[in-house]
Amino acid sequence: MRYRQSFLRDLIYKFSIYGDFLVGTPFGMGNVNDTYQLTFDQGGVRLHYILQRINSNVFRDPAGVMENIDRVTDHILTKIRAARIETKKRTLRLLREPGGKPYVTDDQGNYWRAYVFVENARAYEVLETPEQAFRIAEAFGEFHELLVDLPGKRLNETIPDFHNTPKRFERLEEAIRNDAFGRVKEVLPEIEFALSLKDEAGTLLRLNESGDIPERITHNDTKSNNILIDDLSGEGVCVLDLDTVMPGLSLYDFGDMVRSATNSAGEDEIDCSKVWMRFDMYEGLYRGFIKSAGGFMTPAEKENLPLSGKIITTEIGIRFLTDYLEGDSYFKIRRPKHNLERCRNQFKLVRSITEQMADMQALLKE
Ligand code: GN1
Numbered sequence: 184m185r186y187r188q189s190f191l192r193d194l195i196y197k198f199s200i201y202g203d204f205l206v207g208t209p210f211g212m213g214n215v216n217d218t219y220q221l222t223f224d225q226g227g228v229r230l231h232y233i234l235q236r237i238n239s240n241v242f243r244d245p246a247g248v249m250e251n252i253d254r255v256t257d258h259i260l261t262k263i264r265a266a267r268i269e270t271k272k273r274t275l276r277l278l279r280e281p282g283g284k285p286y287v288t289d290d291q292g293n294y295w296r297a298y299v300f301v302e303n304a305r306a307y308e309v310l311e312t313p314e315q316a317f318r319i320a321e322a323f324g325e326f327h328e329l330l331v332d333l334p335g336k337r338l339n340e341t342i343p344d345f346h347n348t349p350k351r352f353e354r355l356e357e358a359i360r361n362d363a364f365g366r367v368k369e370v371l372p373e374i375e376f377a378l379s380l381k382d383e384a385g386t387l388l389r390l391n392e393s394g395d396i397p398e399r400i401t402h403n404d405t406k407s408n409n410i411l412i413d414d415l416s417g418e419g420v421c422v423l424d425l426d427t428v429m430p431g432l433s434l435y436d437f438g439d440m441v442r443s444a445t446n447s448a449g450e451d452e453i454d455c456s457k458v459w460m461r462f463d464m465y466e467g468l469y470r471g472f473i474k475s476a477g478g479f480m481t482p483a484e485k486e487n488l489p490l491s492g493k494i495i496t497t498e499i500g501i502r503f504l505t506d507y508l509e510g511d512s513y514f515k516i517r518r519p520k521h522n523l524e525r526c527r528n529q530f531k532l533v534r535s536i537t538e539q540m541a542d543m544q545a546l547l548k549e
């Protein structure tokens with residue numbers, strides 16, 4: 184969805200903000216929300232803000248989402264400020280409207296929020312070095328640790344059963360039965376491959392139910408473009424896309440890092456012969472995550488780090504497949520078969536992860 188400049192200007196002026204709006208341009212590669220970077224003139228200096236429409240088709244309770252984000256960013260900010268040592272670490276900072284709410288609504292009832300833009304750092308669609316993988320995993324592990332002592336009630340579940348892989352399979356099977364767009368015949372090999380993974384994909388949930396893996400506050404969408412890497416230091420400085428921060432398993436987050444950071448070509452690559460798991464990237468992720476989260480992970484969490492990548496890649500693969508069968512109503516698509524292409528890409532990665540499982544497990548024994 185593209186919006187007029189005057190529309191963006193009127194929205195951002197609803198927040199308590201100084202300066203003059205200059206221009207708004209679409210920003211980033213998100214598959215769900217609409218994101219704009221706005222340029223402001225403040226006393227002769229150019230500043231940027233992020234303005235974002237929350238997709239209420241996906242997030243049914245946008246105010247609940249904003250309550251979570253407000254609590255989480257506030258808690259992290261307090262800790263960053265308390266850290267005596269020089270730190271580059273940042274958190275997203277929400278703008279508020281004059282009444283104090285961290286969002287505004289438009290005439291259609293859409294929820295919009297605005298963030299201070301973090302300068303001199305960038306998000307990568309495809310990681311370039313194992314060092315970046317290390318830094319990303321280290322930063323997401325730190326994120327878990329920062330939220331261990333979040334005061335107050337349990338966070339809202341902004342998307343119920345978000346990483347409930349068995350339920351994701353049920354939804355896929357329902358979409359196959361309905362075949363509402365007559366696409367099943369086109370994807371029989373993908374369906375067969377998906378169903379062959381069904382039993383194993385329930386492992387993380389079973390370990391949680393048996394008490395071997397605890398619930399934590401997790402990010403749940405840890406793809407590589409959801410963290411900013413500092414241009415100078417190379418550190419993971421700021422975690423983005425906080426809509427799905429909620430109770431979850433640390434292995435969801437590690438698994439999604441494996442899914443996105445190790446992919447040799449990125450999840451939008453159509454030519455699957457270019458897609459495989461880069462082992463050096465996996466090793467970077469593993470070492471970074473052990474560095475920051477190894478101290479508090481349980482043995483079962485550590486043992487299942489390799490499997491988590493396979494499970495979450497399977498899960499996102501079947502979500503793309505389900506969306507294709509349901510007529511592309513969830514993820515934004517830029518091509519007619521985009522969701523099917525994404526599914527094939529993910530399934531190719533699952534095969535490559537499976538081939539390297541023994542090597543991943545060997546790292547655990549070091
Ligand atoms: C979506 O919003 P974005 O693009 O960061 C999706 C994730 C998927 C991802 C796949 C709320 O993330 O779960 O893993 O696309 N977010 C939601 O690229 O469904």
Ligand code: MG
Binds near residue numbers: 212213214408409424
């Ligand atoms: Mg994102």
